[in-house]
Amino acid sequence: xxxxxxxxxxxxxxxxLAVGVTSATATLPSVSLLSGEExxxxxxxxxxxxxxxxxxxxxxxxxxxSEKFSIASGGSLGTYSKDFTxxxxxxxxxxxxxxxxxxxxxxxxxxxxPVSAGSLTFIRILYLTAAPFNINCGKMKIKAQGxxxxxxxxxxxxxxxxxxSKLAGSGGKQELTSYxxxxxxxxxxxxxxxxxGLGNENADLAISGETTYTSSKMIIIx
Numbered sequence: 001x002x003x004x005x006x007x008x009x010x011x012x013x014x015x016x017l018a019v020g021v022t023s024a025t026a027t028l029p030s031v032s033l034l035s036g037e038e039x040x041x042x043x044x045x046x047x048x049x050x051x052x053x054x055x056x057x058x059x060x061x062x063x064x065x066s067e068k069f070s071i072a073s074g075g076s077l078g079t080y081s082k083d084f085t086x087x088x089x090x091x092x093x094x095x096x097x098x099x100x101x102x103x104x105x106x107x108x109x110x111x112x113x114p115v116s117a118g119s120l121t122f123i124r125i126l127y128l129t130a131a132p133f134n135i136n137c138g139k140m141k142i143k144a145q146g147x148x149x150x151x152x153x154x155x156x157x158x159x160x161x162x163x164x165s166k167l168a169g170s171g172g173k174q175e176l177t178s179y180x181x182x183x184x185x186x187x188x189x190x191x192x193x194x195x196x197g198l199g200n201e202n203a204d205l206a207i208s209g210e211t212t213y214t215s216s217k218m219i220i221i222x
Contacts (some may be wrong), residue, residue, distance in 0.1 A: 028182050029112035031121045032220045034159065042075075043069040045213035050084050052135075052144075054201040055172030060094050060135065062087040062104065065207055069110055075134050080110040080127060086149045089137040097134045098215075104135060112152070112221065118184070120222065124179050125150040125165055146192040148205055149176040156207035157222045162214045171203025 033039065046066045053059040063086030071078040084104040087094045093102045099119035108128045115122040127148040135142040154163025174191040181187050193200040 001004065006194055007043055024165040027114060027120065027184065029114065029120055029156075029221055030075050031071055031078075031112070032074050032222070034220075036219050037217055039071060039073050041071045041219060043071070043219075045211040045215050047211040048208040050205065052192070052194070052203055052205050053170065053172055054203045056201060057171065058089075058194075058196070058201075059088050060104075060137070062089055062102075066100075067211065067213070069213070072098040076112040078110045080106075082106040082127075089140070092138040092140070094135055094137040103153045106133070113149075113181070115140075115179065117184040119182050120156060121153045121158070121222070123137060124176060125152055126179055142197065143195040144192065144203070146203075147189055148191060149174065149179060149189065151176060153210065153211075155222065157220065159218045159220055160215070161218055162212060163221075164212050166210045167207045169206045172202045172204055174204040 029040070033041070046064075046065065048064060050062040050065045051059050062084040065082065065084045067080060067082050069078050069080050082105070084106075085102060087102045087104050087131050088176040094104065095101055096104050096106070099105050101102070104129075106129055107132075111126040113126045114120055115124055126152065129145065129147055132143050132145040135144055148167060150165045150167045152163060152165055154160055177191060178186055178188045192205055194203045195201070
């Protein structure tokens with residue numbers, strides 16, 4: 001399977017598009033390991049149905065999805081791959097370039113980001129998918145782009161091997177649209193866009209229920 005490279009623009013560029021200014025002290029979540037353990041770490045999860053839907057209610061529906069995070073060193077940065085299967089636009093099979101029929105494969109950078117300035121009480125997961133990629137549904141070629149923001153449901157500051165996360169939205173509107181960057185400035189994103197040939201349409205990517213992720217090693221997120 002040829003993996004479509006969706007490594008977006010660099011973290012520094014992504015995190016300087018800001019709305020609202022707070023204090024200058026940088027605070028980002030980081031991943032660390034127990035003493036004696038070494039990176040890399042792999043974190044995997046499986047989910048059910050997924051839907052990519054535009055504001056005009058055009059929807060690509062996938063029957064299943066799985067995900068893998070790879071963290072090469074400590075900090076807030078890693079890489080990810082999201083693998084969606086059984087994907088159709090109506091009755092027409094869809095796939096990303098180079099992948100099997102009914103398969104959408106997204107890869108790129110993943111970051112842990114705070115929900116409020118100067119506090120790690122709540123964090124979110126930022127997926128960088130800024131570079132345009134193609135979804136092929138029969139003769140229709142759809143260009144897609146934009147980052148995604150998911151929730152984080154896990155224990156911070158303690159040893160864990162699992163956590164939960166959710167990507168939610170409907171009617172072309174992603175549920176989570178903001179986070180704070182490394183300059184403690186709030187960033188608000190328009191998120192996913194789809195272009196069926198007549199211009200960009202706002203879209204959302206929603207996965208049914210919360211996904212449980214399991215780490216290959218004990219990790220500490222703080």
